[in-house]
Amino acid sequence: MKILAIDTSNQTLAVALCEDQKLLGQIQTTINKNHSTTLMPAIEFLMQQLKIAPSELKRIVVAKGPGSYTGLRIGVTTAKTLAYTLDCELVGISSLKTLAANCVDRKELIIPLFDARRNNVYAAVYQWQNGVLQTVMADCHIAFDQLMNQFKDQEVFFVGEDVQKFKEQIINGMPNATINTWEAWQYPQASQLAQLGSLLEQSEEIHSFLPSYLKRVEAEEKWLLTHKDEAETNYVEKI
Numbered sequence: 001m002k003i004l005a006i007d008t009s010n011q012t013l014a015v016a017l018c019e020d021q022k023l024l025g026q027i028q029t030t031i032n033k034n035h036s037t038t039l040m041p042a043i044e045f046l047m048q049q050l051k052i053a054p055s056e057l058k059r060i061v062v063a064k065g066p067g068s069y070t071g072l073r074i075g076v077t078t079a080k081t082l083a084y085t086l087d088c089e090l091v092g093i094s095s096l097k098t099l100a101a102n103c104v105d106r107k108e109l110i111i112p113l114f115d116a117r118r119n120n121v122y123a124a125v126y127q128w129q130n131g132v133l134q135t136v137m138a139d140c141h142i143a144f145d146q147l148m149n150q151f152k153d154q155e156v157f158f159v160g161e162d163v164q165k166f167k168e169q170i171i172n173g174m175p176n177a178t179i180n181t182w183e184a185w186q187y188p189q190a191s192q193l194a195q196l197g198s199l200l201e202q203s204e205e206i207h208s209f210l211p212s213y214l215k216r217v218e219a220e221e222k223w224l225l226t227h228k229d230e231a232e233t234n235y236v237e238k239i
Contacts, residue, residue, distance in 0.1 A: 002017065005062075007062070016046075016190030057082075064209075097133065109156045110126045113159075114162050139212065152175075
C-alpha cells in the first residue's frame, strides 16, 4: 500500500512516500517558508521524482495537531482534498506522537511538547512498550508548571525544538529529566508519521475530519466574551 504522509502542523514542512513499511522518499524543511505555497509543489516534486502517479496512493496520513492553527488547516485541508479526489483513505495522527516516535530505544517517559505561549505548552506523554509507542497521557494544553509537578519525580525525556525555552525550569525543577540534544529528533519526521498511520486499521470520515487544536484561537476566546450565548456555535462558520 502506497502512503503519502503530510505534516505542516508546526514550523516544519514534512512530506514522505512509503510503501509497505518501506520509505520511498521524503522532503523536509525546518524553516517556515509559507506552507500554503510550498506544500503542493513539494508533494508534486516528490511524486514525480519517484514516478508515482496520484492514482497509486491508497492512504493519506496527516498530522492532525496540536500546533499552529494556520499550519494545521493547510495540512488537513490538503489531505482531505487529496483523499476525497483520489478516493483513498484518510488517517490523522497526533503531531506530538509523531515527534515522540523519533525517540527510539528511550526507556524513560517521553514528553514531546510545543510552546503554546504564556508558559503553557501542548504536550503528551508516551512510552515504548514491546516496540509499540503507548500513550501515558493524552495530548493536552497545559501550564508547564503543572506538567512539571505531575512528572517531577519520574524519569522523563523531553523532545522538541521548543523545549529549549523551558530548559532552565526543567533543570531546576525536574532532577530526573533529560533534554534531547540529538538535532534530528527535535523535528517531526514524515517517515515516522507514515509508519504510525500505516498501523491504524480505522480510517477517518473525510468530510467530518477536523484538526485537533486543543485550544481555541485567541480571537475566538475574545469573541466568546461578548457572545456567551453562542458558546456552542462554530466560530469559523459564524465569522
